[in-house]
Amino acid sequence: MCRLILLKCDRPRRHILIEVIRAARKAKGWLQRSLAARAAVSSQAIYRLERGIGSAKTMEAAAKALDYRLTGVAPGRTLAEQLRNRRVKQKVSISSLAKRTGLSPTTISAVENGGGSIASVVRILKVLAPKAKRRAPERAYWGQGDKEDRDSRFTPEEFMEPVYAAFGDIDLDPCGHPSSPVVATRRFILGNGDDGLRDAWFGRFVYVNPPFSAQLRWLRRAHEQWRMGNAHTIACLVPARTDSAWFHETLRADADVYFLQGRVRFIDLRGGSQATPFSLMLVVFGATAEQKEAFAATVAGFWMDRK
Numbered sequence: 001m002c003r004l005i006l007l008k009c010d011r012p013r014r015h016i017l018i019e020v021i022r023a024a025r026k027a028k029g030w031l032q033r034s035l036a037a038r039a040a041v042s043s044q045a046i047y048r049l050e051r052g053i054g055s056a057k058t059m060e061a062a063a064k065a066l067d068y069r070l071t072g073v074a075p076g077r078t079l080a081e082q083l084r085n086r087r088v089k090q091k092v093s094i095s096s097l098a099k100r101t102g103l104s105p106t107t108i109s110a111v112e113n114g115g116g117s118i119a120s121v122v123r124i125l126k127v128l129a130p131k132a133k134r135r136a137p138e139r140a141y142w143g144q145g146d147k148e149d150r151d152s153r154f155t156p157e158e159f160m161e162p163v164y165a166a167f168g169d170i171d172l173d174p175c176g177h178p179s180s181p182v183v184a185t186r187r188f189i190l191g192n193g194d195d196g197l198r199d200a201w202f203g204r205f206v207y208v209n210p211p212f213s214a215q216l217r218w219l220r221r222a223h224e225q226w227r228m229g230n231a232h233t234i235a236c237l238v239p240a241r242t243d244s245a246w247f248h249e250t251l252r253a254d255a256d257v258y259f260l261q262g263r264v265r266f267i268d269l270r271g272g273s274q275a276t277p278f279s280l281m282l283v284v285f286g287a288t289a290e291q292k293e294a295f296a297a298t299v300a301g302f303w304m305d306r307k
């Protein structure tokens, strides 16, 4: 009886981490089983997760599938890393955190290594980052049209010419479209069963003009593929959003960023064209000095060099 009551109390039902996961799933229109399939866990695991029960691994897998991240913790690729970095940043030892959370040092180490339970993660969050909240979902910036329309604006030839001239032929466009004027040796096309967020990238030069509604996700993917050595140089044309910690801490260190002067007229699905109502930047991983110079010679703007 006591044990039952304890277990009930330990459920972190009201924590933002749990509450918003359910809301994020519903916002995508996914059933629990759809999320389960995408996160490669059982439907039962998702059912339990939404009640604050289960393993931190299930939570991490679901969060990844939902593109759900917390802000107000610390940088890190996973929640476990974010928690460890937060503890280290606050100069809190594992034993002191153990006392403050009522968990054992072994449990805290397990959570920081991606293990442990959701309840333990929540207890640690309550102590280390009580103001953590969900990063606001990214939004498309185009003012009109439905999501598919806004996410399918093609790079015009006028912009591509300086790209080819400075960086060379494109080996891969990982988010290609049959109607896009971008010339690439290989394109990943969603309708053909390709998935640029799943399939490995390759080649000397990869050009990416991603769906802007998932800009950060594609930039992270580009960074990951470049770090893995799958592509030598990767250029991503995206809205000039500089607000994320990731931009300041990771992109700033690893990418050269070209801030464009003026707007680019992208081509829409009906063949019309419209200038972006926002500023753009070209984020490049693995650029050489010659490539940067050649690009700047023909496109108005300036480079912010990687640190």
Ligand SMILES: C[S@@+](CC[C@H](N)C(=O)[O-])C[C@H]1O[C@@H](n2cnc3c(N)ncnc32)[C@H](O)[C@@H]1O
Binding pocket: 151, 152, 153, 154, 155, 173, 174, 175, 176, 177, 180, 181, 182, 188, 189, 190, 194, 195, 196, 197, 198, 208, 209, 210, 211, 212
């Ligand atoms: C902004 S358009 C850019 C098309 C082309 N790269 C260009 O620059 O003209 C982005 C395209 O990515 C495609 N897309 C969306 N998600 C994708 C995914 N996971 N894998 C591959 N392509 C994807 C969409 O069909 C959309 O047409």
